[in-house]
Amino acid sequence: MTMQTAPAGIDVSQWDERALLLLGVLMVENQHGYQINDFIENRICRVIAMKKPTAYALLERLEKNQAVSVQVQQEGSRPPRKVFAITSLGRDLFHQLLRINLEQSTLPGFAGDIGLMFLNYLSPEEAILGLKERRSRLEASLESMDQVPPHGPILRIDLAVEHRRAMTQAELTWLHDTIARLESI
Amino acid sequence: MTMQTAPAGIDVSQWDERALLLLGVLMVENQHGYQINDFIENRICRVIAMKKPTAYALLERLEKNQAVSVQVQQEGSRPPRKVFAITSLGRDLFHQLLRINLEQSTLPGFAGDIGLMFLNYLSPEEAILGLKERRSRLEASLESMDQVPPHGPILRIDLAVEHRRAMTQAELTWLHDTIARLESI
DNA sequence: TGTTGACTAGTCATTATTGACTAATCATGG
């Protein structure tokens, strides 16, 4: 029977890690569309895949919810830019989403698992050859991770990259064992 | 200057592992919608997430490409069912997609990596608490994997499940190390 | 000064995905 309403804010449940990412880059500093997109496509494309129109759509939705504000700026005779800034409601949302994201444990679906399920539809030789190819490619991608671009002091991109490296190494180990197991039959 | 055309078939590039999955279950035997959906939602929901309308839409697209055939069947007075069957074009596509899937090495994006990037926006204590919570939940989900339902002799669901178990274990190890590293500062 | 290629900034039509819904049948217990 309490008449108290929750302290408003924004409903956390309708946002995911993409919103967290956008709010996060705006925590660092105000950004216009091109900067945000450049960051997503060039700096962290290995961590998350999000296309430009998706980012704009999300930013628009965040604006509707007053988590970010937009201001159109004209610099010289350049085309006008939308400069996005995080609001205090947005900072709240950011912190809540960050906590939730840190605590969550769900691993993503591995597309490669589907093929494993149907391994018996190939001859043992073909199956082993396929997995060996997967292993080679994985080794190559692991090596390419070594040239990590440097990063500023605020974002822990290094942690995300290390994590991916660890998971890739684990995948490689599993593949190695599995190939050996299949070969021993 | 050759006039030879490729042996037709179906353009492999426009299909992904969800098509492979659907073709795969139809390789086992003809299925009607409910069976397919039951398999996806109850047997392998841990491996891939695909909703019913998505499956129907994909099956429709596969039919348009002559990879599957559909026949409406009426059993007694039950509502009519669409019975899906794989065609020989579809079997071709299945084998190509299976080889490609086995060889591919791309790991998915980990949603949890986004939070890691912004770890510095929490106090060290909060960050460590969040990661410990993540670890607890992961341990719980690892234990729940132990009751794997049994499976038939054709599909290697066991391989996919073992793979997930291995990756979860690796994630746990990484989390453990990372928490220790953060605590030691 | 005209051309080329890279940078900047965003939009839009199309396709993909799914939550919510309809509707019939069947099994069970009272």
Place this chain on the structure above:
DNA sequence: CCATGATTAGTCAATAATGACTAGTCAACA
């Protein structure tokens, strides 16, 4: 025999995601 809940089978309106596109600026060189 009637109500209830589970099963069966699918559809549809609404939302989400993206490939392809437009369009202006800037720098450098011939």
